[in-house]
Each structure stands twice: as C-alpha cells, then as structure tokens.
Amino acid sequence: MPTPPPGPWPYLLDEARAYPSPHNSQPIVVRVLDAGRAELLYDLERGLPAENFGIPFGQVCAGVYVESLATVAAPHGWSVTAELRDEGLDFDADAHHQPLGTVELTRTAITPQAQADLAAFRRRRTSRRPYRSLPVDPAVLAEAGAIAAAAGHDFGHTDRRELVDRIVRINQETLFDDLRNDAVHAEILAWLRTSDRAAEATRDGLSARTLLLPGPLLGFAMRHRGMWDLPLAGPLLRRIYLNTMRGVRELGWLTGPFASPLDHVEAGRVFLRIWLAFTRAGVYLHPFGTVITNPRSHAAFTDAAGIDAQGADTEADGEADGERMAWMLFRYGHSAEPPRALRRELSEMLLDRDGVTPWDR
Template sequence: MTAPLGAPDLPRPWSAILDEARRYPSPHNSQPITVRVHDDRRADLCYDLDRGLPAESFGIPFAHVCAGVFLESLATVAAAHGWAVREDLHLAPMDFAAEERQHLLGHLELTPVPVTAAAREQWAAFRRRRTSRRPYDRRPVDPRITEEVAAIAVGMGQEFGRTGEQDLVDDLIRINQETLFDDLRDDAVHAEILAWLRTSKRQAAATRDGLSAETMLIPGPLLRIAMRHRWLWDLPVVGGLFRRVYLNTMRGVRELGWLTGPFVGPADHVEAGRCFLRVWLAFTRHGVHLHPFGTVITNPRSHAAFVERTGIEESGGRMAWMLFRYGTGEAPPRSWRRGLEAMLLDRDATAVAR
C-alpha cells in the first residue's frame, strides 16, 4: 500500500486511513481536523481554530461535534483496513482567541484487529456518503430503516425523532429558510458565511473546501449577489426570487428527523458527533440521502421555534442538537476536500499546507 499522491511519506497504516477519513463531513465544509503522525501507530489529533465557526450560537460546541464525526469516520475507515483506534482524548473547552491555533483534542493509537464483513459494509457506506441538497422524489422511507436508525441512536444514549406530517415538514423547512435570512442580519455570522462561500467552480477547485454554489444547487452569480448584498433579501421582488430559488431545492421532502440527547460539555458533544455519523451511514447503507439543517440548531430564535413546533422537551442537560431532512432522489454532486497534506501537522505543530 503506497502513500496517496501528493502526500508526505507517511507510515503505511496512516497513509491509507487518513486519506479516506479526510472525507468526513464538517460544518460549512471547513475541514478543521488536523493530525500529527509520530510513527506507524501513534498520532495526535487537533482542531484548527482558524477553521472553526465561533460566530454562531453553539458554533463552539459544534467544534467538538465535528471532532466526534471525524473520530467515528476514522474508526470506520481503520476497521476496514484491519485497525482499531484507541483514543486518549483531552476534552478541554476551545478558546478561539488562543495564540496557539492548533487545539489538542487527544492522542490516537492504532492496534490490529480482524476485518469483518460489517466493517467492510460500513466503510463502503462511508465512501458513498454525501450531503444531498437536491430535491427528493417524495417517496416515503421504509419504516424499517427509521427503526434501525432509532435503535442506533438509543444505543448511544440519544433519541431519534421524526415526522412525516406534511404541514409540520413544511413549517420546519420554512423555519430553516428564514434562519438563513436571520443569520445574514448578524454581522459576525454574515462575515463567517461569506468566508466559506465558493461561488464558482474555479474558486471551489482552488480552495477545495467551503460551501460551493454547485453543491448548494444555486447559480454562482446569484449566490454571490445574494450573500454579499444582504439588504436585497428585504426587497419584495428580489427577496421573493431568492426565496423561491432556495426553496426549489427542498421540493419533494416528505420526512424530517432530529436527534435529542445530552449536550452539556465537550464529552457530550463528541459522542453526539459519533452518533450522527452512525445515523448518517445507516441511511446511506439503505440508499437514503441526508441534508443537515444545522443553522436551525445554532440560531437561537429558530431553535426555539423548532422545539416549540415539534413539542420536544429539553431538560436535564438534554437538547435537540440536530435536525435534518432525509429521502431518496438523484445522487448529489460531491463536495471538494483538501488534500491529505493539508490535514497533516509537522513536529512543530505547523500545518504542512493550508
């Protein structure tokens, strides 16, 4: 097994495992996880604070959710290559004003294990997984699939909720749409969104990260104008056009799902991230697409409206921390990922590439 093209000469297990694990999903496709490999078994796991999203409410907790998603991704890929990942996590709160921009999440160690059929199946789902913002085909999802997802969530201390009631689905989609308009009025959040927009194929290919117009299914020039000139959203005609274009991608949505569970500190957030990826892969194994509505969670007004409309009870440190649409339809375009070399840190904790 050789090192991936363009990557530094890594020890053999890490070269293949990290080159696949780097395809983990992250908020705004910011890809903040970095790794410092020491030898063929040991590595440090870090979070690049310059790639975080601290402006949004719950943006900082979701940094640890993202870490949990990556750890589950890493474990999934490693298992298919004959390795288990032992973790020694350091779950300190992240300080986005810290001078040191690489926040240490913990230490990792690979140990050999037999490769199972279940591991290969999960790995195959990970490789197929992608976010689908395309319209869905209105076919209801087999209840046996959602029952499987619910069992996965319960096994990880979470609760999977769902609705197929069209009025409620439409209301929550409307809340999701209005969240974007609301966030654009917040200067800090608006600036953060602009930093991650990629409004042309050339720009997306150059940075290999961020929210591309292609994957968002919105024409690049329209996206650029709409996001940079946010006051246009308030104009009756132009604002209505933007809303119609945005809602057009939501056609055919029959069902929405959400996850509720402990969400108090970094340990909870990491476990939430692990659960979310397992849920996502379960849907993927059955050919069902998924699209997270993250801003509904991170926007305080939208979160309150979502919880009230669904009747979710948030108490005792439990929170509805994820909302998503799921369904079937055409395969979506694959979003860009930075090369493996961009994920790697040298011994001085400086990124090899940005």
C-alpha cells in the first residue's frame, strides 16, 4: 500500500475533488511536494480541445479547483496561496500532464463564514431539473453582484420573460448546432455515460441520470445526430430535451477580464464563490457553457442581453475596453434536489514525482 501524502493533504484533496468541471471531466491532478506545498497539473487527455474556448475554460476549471481547495481548507484552519503560471494550455504538447503552478498551505483562524462555505460546498450541485416559478431573493442577487464586483467582474441578470425565453431557445439551438460540428460531436460522445453501470465504471462524464434523460434514448439520439433534423423525430427529441427547462424564471451572466490565462483562473474562482453564495441561500445553478463556447450562440446571447462584442454591458458603461467578455451564462432558481454526479477516487487524481499515480505502481 503506498504511503499517503503528508500533512493535511489527504483529507483536503479528498474533499476538494467534488469541484465542478466542464462535462464532469475532472482534469486537475495534484503532485504533493511536502506537508505544505503541492503542484497542480492539467490532464490534457481530460481537456475539451474541440470547444472554441477549450483552452480558456481549462484554466477557468483550474481556478474553480483552487477556490474549491481554499474552501475546504479554511474550516480546518488552513489558507491556500496559489502561484499559477500565466501560460495557456497546449493540447498539442507531448506531455500527458501540463503544469499549472503550485499551492501552499499556511495556518489561519477558523471563521463562521468558512464553515458556512464548506457546508455549501458539500451541498452544491448542478440542477438540470425543472425549476419552480419562484423568484430568487434580491438579497442573494445583490450578494452575487458584490462578489463579482470585488474581483472586477459584473453580474448581470434578468427575469424578463421574453428575454429569458429567447436565451433559453439560444441554449437549445446550441446543442443542435454543436452536434453538426464533427469534432465537438465526437467530444460529447466521449463523455456521455448512458447507463448507471457506465457512470459507475468511470465516475466521470455526463451521465443520463444527471442529465435527467432516458439513457438508451440519449445514446441513440446522440450517436444518430441526423435524427434531430428529421420532420417527426426531431421535434420529439427537442421537446424531451426542453422538458428539463420548464420553470426557468431567471438567468444570470458574468462579464469581466478574460484576456489572459490568469484572468481565466480568477474567473473560475469568482464563479465558485458566487455558486456557493447561491447554494447558501438554497438556490441551484445550471451553467449554459456551450452558449459561451459556440461563437454563433455567444453572439446571439450578447446581442439579446445588450452586451457588446467584447463583453462590456452597453447599458452599464457604454463601451468595452477590449479585454472584457461575457464569459459565463447560467440559469438559477429553486428546484427539487438533483442527483449528484460521481467523482473519481482521490488515488486517480494524485501523481508522484515520476508523473504516475502511486497506486499504478
């Protein structure tokens, strides 16, 4: 049996692996250096290179992971300092794992806020269930706006029925558009888990259970993408897919610096803080990631929401500085408790100094 990592790493990393990631791909791996330091790396085989923003959102995912680690460490009396590289991911690199930077633990006081954040992190999950037509408390939206503003980002939101319906339709059409892209279609298929057995075997990916769709139908429809355009089958499939979008009353988006790798990392940290603020208030989120990564859909969304091409809210400040972008879109609201997506074991997320998991030796 391999020796476990030193210091507090075993229980911190074990809890942090519940972090959310695109397609539940779980690409972040860790090499523990000593009791207080660890190196973060990105597993290139778990990235999404076919997506238009595959590289930036790989780094957003790194930011989400760092914030997740900081969230689980604080109630145990540890603060996390991250020194990440300001370099983009290279999906064509020969190396399997690409270094992201290091994190360091230092002692800190335990606060009630830290304990509340950990409780929210443990409850947090994506809800694709139908949402109830119940408005979210404006105080929750104000807190989200304050969190975004503290990091130089803007939190936009709407409950205007016409605009909500228009953006939901854009999200719907994005799936059909992406299925026509051979590379993106192949990538989606690689991450689909159409049965509980398949999901349990890999403990990653997009399971039919969390997507709230019948596994056999999901697998058949995704493999035979031409069906979505057929006169009879197409409308039926679209109706089944849209059934989970019932009750969407409000949408939110984030606009801010999104020009450099460190911008992307900070965006990920901001997003998780906002997600936890919603979770503390009993509000669920469902990111519409493909609307951002699909250029046609992103343009349609920003046009509908009154956001200019670079991302600055035209109603808020009139013009963009060329480095800001609307980089996140999500629905939020109240729903029944959704199923929890599975996570890989911690042993699969650790590397030794030779670049392999100690359990593989």
